[in-house]
Amino acid sequence: MTPLGRTSEPAQTTRRTPRIGRVGLLAGGLVLLAAVAVLSIGVGARPIPPADVVRALFDFQGTDDHVVVWNMRAPRALLAVAVGAALAVAGALIQTLARNPLAEPGILGVTAGAGFAITLGSALGLAAGQAGELGWAIVGSVLAALLVAAVGRSSPLRLVLTGVALTAVLNGVALGMRLRFPDVFDVYRFWSVGSLAAREQAPLGLPLAAIAVCLVGAVLLSRALNALALGETVAHTLGAGVARVRALALVLITVLSGAATAVAGPILFVGLIVPHLVRRPAGGSVPWLVLYSMVLGAILLLVADVGSRVLLPTGEVPVAIVTAFLGGPVLIWAVRRYGAGSL
């Protein structure tokens, strides 16, 4: 049996796209991101035309529309951008690190850790309000990821197995608790589908700042990860401190996916799918993979958030569900079109 750790992405030295094409693609992605962001701010119970949105952002007049944009819509769009970028970059890093196209941040146990912590916190009656939920979720996801990284750090296969095992344990225990306490069950089922809505009372400054710092860190670290993707011996000869790079990458993945999960609930499918979609244009270069993932992840979550607001006239479809139905078919199409080996 070939272990999961089989490298399925040979470090391609062939330049599929010349450098200028890559920069152009990134610029195009950023333009698309800005357009989607303006559209998403305009969509809602009170439609605001794109021109007004831009005017509200850059030339605030204090009209009702402008207040809606600044107080409700823009924060929500910013949240979607941050969460989407964080999840996608965490996914790109873990797939590179585990040399496994199936890895996603969830295998580090962050989702299960956050879910377990929220269950435990509300069972103890200590997770009241959004701030409480946020705190429990962050602590739970970080502790779970630390444990998985400590046990599984020596090989990609072991990392994946440990993550799956810990996820199972935490989910099992948390499910047992939820079945005993109906009110805890109720809290959890709403958290479990993810949401970017009604986060006005949560102290989001800290998680968003952490995400911003780690995104920059991921870009800086991606060159060293490129060396690591060629194999450990090669990385050593190139002078990359393998253990240090790996540890740093694990820290980045933990904080990115932990903060995103704590803020918006488990929307981890983004982390699995976005890196797959940008792997071909990135052509085996980790820095480009990280940059493209960041932009596409943000776009995907913004689109999913718009979808969650407009799909049902009666209320919101949870964003995790929209994401799954946006991402799933695309992933299946990509696998069938290009084969799993090219993932």
Place this chain on the structure above:
Amino acid sequence: MNTRLLHAEHRTVAVSAVLAAVIAGLGLLGLCYGASWATPGEVLAALTGAERSVVITEWRLPRVMAGLVFGAALGVAGAIFQNLTRNPMGSPDIIGLDAGAYTGALIAITVLSGTSAQLATGSVVGGLLVAAVIYLLSSDRGFSGLRLVVIGIAVNAMVTAVNSWIVLRADLEIAIAAVGWSAGSLNGVDWADLRVPFAVIAVLLVGMAALSRDMHQTLLGDAVAVTTGVALNRLRLLMVLIGVGCTATVTAVAGPIAFIALAAPQIGRRLAGAAGVPLLPAALTGAVLLQGADLLAQMLLAPVALPVGVVSTAIGGCYLIWLLTKEVRRA
């Protein structure tokens, strides 16, 4: 190399013998344990028919047999999919078969009246539909295990999203009942529930035993397998059918007991020190896991019986983590 192979063979036999002894012990314990403790002597007398004991032969024996047989079936199903996809993530609960069965059951609970017949039918149909969709989507232009797993994960994500949506929209009591079913439980099974599933599983396991040599040939590589006369496509289809059949049959009776199909083959493989994912250790480990978990599920919060799935994931997960840490120290 050859001596190592021999050593591994010996070790597999030894490990299997030990596991069989553990299974016998756990089975006996399961028959003794209950609201009133029966001594092993009483149990043996009841089993041989020397004494009549409704409690032992009609209440406890079916539950113990279900734990052992279903555990073995799940272990084999996991080993089949992991061999087929050459990937430890290729287990029925990861690629969405459990989620599909859960969807069927959810529809039975929320839309219909949720009788046990509806639950069983719904879960089998759901599991089979998802399996068919994954198989059709992943089998064109040759077969690739990795492609099957990726497509399985994508389908699983979508089906899981549907499930959480249904749970979210349902009344709290109905939602809790549905999620309780999804944990998997052996509470209240009796012989009437087991006759057909046992017959189905027996046929499937015999069929898999007949295929096991061919299956291990394919692990040497597709080219080797073909030259030694293995009809690859037929073998794969049969393996998928047997794996899905085992999972669906267990799910219909006990609900989707997660994680045993994933953990048992991996634990068995490490115990036996084998190269591939051997079937016998996987089956025996699965039986030990499920029966042990069911005993604990009955004891932990007695007289309230927890769903066995909650306990099996917790034990299996902890044990797998412990095995992995031991490997780290050896390495």
